[in-house]
Amino acid sequence: MGWNRKLLRVNLTQGTCKEEPLNMEWANEYLGSRGLSAKYLVSEIDPKVDPLSPDNKLIMATGPLTGTMASTGGRYTVSCKGPLTGAIACSNSGGFFGAELKFAGWDMIIFEGKSPKPVYLFIENDKAELRDASHLWGTSCWHTEEQIKADHQDPLIRVSSIGKAGENQVLFAVVINDLHRAAGRSGVGAVMGSKNLKAVAVRGTKGVAGIKDFPAFLKATQDAKKVLADNAVTGQGLPKYGTQVLMNVINEIGALPTRNHRDVQFEDASKISAEAMHEKRPTDGKSHLVTNAACFGCTIACGRISQLDKNHFTVKNSPQYWGASGGLEYEAAWALGAANGVGDLEALQYANMLCNEQGMDPISFGATVGAAMELYEMGVLKKEEIGLDTPFGSAEALAKLAEMTASGEGFGKEIGQGSARMCAKYGHPELSMSVKKQEFPAYDSRGIQGMGLAYATSNRGACHLRGYTVASEVLGIPVKTDPLATEGKAELVKAFQDATAAFDAAGICVFTSFAWTLADVQPQVAAACGEEWTLEKLNEVGERIWNLERQFNNAAGFTAKDDNLPPRLTTEPAKTGPAKGMVNQLDKMLPEYYKVRGWTPDGVPTDETLARLGL
Known part of the structure; x- marks a missing residue:
């Protein structure tokens, strides 16, 4: 039926893990993932709850196509009441974690309460238990994933975790899985941190059972994959250039928000574009981009794996950042670049790596830095308060503020509250480029x-x-x-x-x-779940x-x-x-x-x- 028909309820206060049947009446009304997790959340929490209190709940949910042969069927969502906004939060992530959760036999995990000490959840098929995470607390997402795999002596475990940002309640902290895929917006990582939940580690070997009509599903997914392959965006543009392909396009139409939306075009857009990532650097003769990458079951492969210039000021003395890692997507490149007037591609990638390593949303982080830079240029924020000169265009300021925010030090604590709270604190709420306290992504709505x-x-x-x-x-x-x-x-x-x-x-x-409309999705859902879809x-x-x-x-x-x-x-x-x-x-x-x-x-x-x- 596309669903495993069961969920795991984890009471962190009591330290219990219990299996429950999935509410199939709700699944029939909301399908799965974002829809079904929203239904559970709305039914179980008070909408006025403090997002960082134990009474908020955190839900990790898959959809009926997660873990199947449907192209891109690797997605899962993290839902809760969001601390950045106070609104409903649902962040979507790719990678391999969602599929692994499904392979272990679960559709959803509901976390409630708060653990008295740091813990992580370990799931091995039907077996689920909370384990001590005190040796992981205070460490990065990267270290956490590596350590859990070593502790269990199993490199095939899939891990979702928070870094220092989630622990420190940075209001735009994210949940990172597979080292650089993120459930990225609204502060879901801060909620996880507020519950003393460091990570979720899953090993599933069951596969996905219960596809309703397998021959029809095989045909529907094959037909849909052909539509993706034949499309100019999903078959050519995204595999070659990733989402970064948009940088020059959006700049040309005058909709690239620049310097905290003061301008709509960035003079250095071409220096931080997808094309620039392909160019060879004069310093070492290598291009920024190493290869593209795909999430579970994806035939598009828009992900970027890139490598920094070892001689760049940000990493010159930090060999831990010299290896290939998750590269810049369009939104991150914009937020760390044009939003701040910074045209240094290496500095953007360094800040992006820190966001992955310590679990921060690069969109909200970069946009908040943009607001801080404007306040600095207006003379409202002084060098003494920030700890450094912070004019628009400063790659040094961007890199330093990323370090400070990730570790929760100095002015990084102000940045970590997001632009709405920071701008209000310094008397200029109008300079926060946000809606419901969440920062804009990379499109200026005067041009679109x-x-x-x-x-x-x-x-x-x-x-x-x-x-x-x-x-x-x-x-x-x-x-x-x-x-x-x-x-x-x-x-x-x-x-x-x-x-x-x-x-x-x-x-x-x-x-x-x-490439797809719902008419391409419908035959896949119907074959997996039943013809009533x-x-x-x-x-x-x-x-x-x-x-x-x-x-x-x-x-x-x-x-x-x-x-x-x-x-x-x-x-x-x-x-x-x-x-x-x-x-x-x-x-x-x-x-x-x-x-x-x-x-x-x-x-x-x-x-x-x-x-x-x-x-």
């Missing part, structure tokens, strides 16, 4: 209007993975829309948001949606998930006032590029969006909408 609406209405705070209208507005997928127009964007955003929720719930990567049902599941998340946020205290953008984007026109003279026109799109969603003018789902979706 639909993304402004997607950011403002995202249930987990500013996010590109909750409604990627860039696909349509820039790349023409599945249809080309004008990035500077506002008409029709409400319908476009809703369609992307609902479809993405369904992709996430299935346990596959959202990057497949560059029609296209109409998948669409409805996506919409149901979106409205459930919205209900949680409304109950947590969010209102229509929180569906907003910083004044810079709605009052300061873009200075250059195709969007020159334009602001984001959220005020035109938002009322239309509420109407299309079946919500009141105050952004609350109507009784009619709730009844239709069975909420």
Whole structure:
């Protein structure tokens, strides 16, 4: 049936691990992963709970296609109430951990309470137990993974862990698996740290049983893989250049946020682009990129493995960073680079490695540094407070602040609270480029209007993975829309948001949606789970998930006032590029969006909408 039909409930306070049957009625309404974990979370916690208290819960969940031969079927999600935002948090990760959890026979793990001392969960098929992690506490994600494999004398164990950032409650701490794949946004790693849970280690040898119609599944997955291979983005662009392929494209259309969104084009974009990663360095004759890499079952292989220049100032005396490691993705390269005006590719990769090593979200980290640099240039923040000169463009400041934030030292503690809290503390809340306290990713919504609406209405705070209208507005997928127009964007955003929720719930990567529509996903889900999974049902599941998340946020205290953008984007026109003279026109799109969603003018789902979706 695509599901193992059981979950593991771990009470960290009591130190118990108990098996429970999966609620199949809920699985039938929410499918899995993001959808099903949201249903469990909403049913089990008070929406007003303090995210860092033992009463918050942390859920790791797979989807019915996780661990199968469906392309990109390696995804799992980490859900909780997010400490960065106070909203519902659900972070999605690739690599191999999700598939391993499924191979061990589990669909989901629910962590509740707080352990009196540092522990890690060890799962070997049906056997699950909490083990002492005091020897791992205070160490990095990299060390933790290596040590657990050594302790169990098994190199095939898959590990998800937090680094010092999660332990120190950096509000954008992430959960890292397979050394450089991350459940990356909203601070899920800080919640894990607040529970004294250092890691989850899994060894599964059961495989995935219960595919409903195997011959049909084999055909559906083969057909879908061909669609990916034949597509220009998933078959050529992403394998060769990774997500970094977007750097020059987004810069040219005047939508690359630069220097904390003061500008929309970065003069050094080409120096930190995918093309630059392929070029040979004059210093040692090697290119930054070593190879591409794939997560479990992925036929796209957009991941980057790269290597730093050993003579670069950041690593000259640190041989531990000389080996090949997880390379820059587009969002990280932007946040660490253009957002701060830094055009030094090696410095960006160094900061990115620290984010992987100690478990931090490079998007929120980089964007918060950008806000700090602006406060410094305004004279609000002084060198004495930060501990160093921090002007825009300083690779030295970027590298040093990454070290300080990862280790929780000095001004790094302020950076670790995110830009909304930091900017408010220093009297300039308007300089935080965030929605619901979560920092923007790499698209300026003056140049891509639909993304402004997607950011403002995202249930987990500013996010590109909750409604990627860039696909349509820039790349023409599945249809080309004008990035500077506002008409029709409400319908476009809703369609992307609902479809993405369904992709996430299935346990596959959202990057497949560059080539696939839900019509490509449906035959795979139907063959795995049962023929009742029609296209109409998948669409409805996506919409149901979106409205459930919205209900949680409304109950947590969010209102229509929180569906907003910083004044810079709605009052300061873009200075250059195709969007020159334009602001984001959220005020035109938002009322239309509420109407299309079946919500009141105050952004609350109507009784009619709730009844239709069975909420």
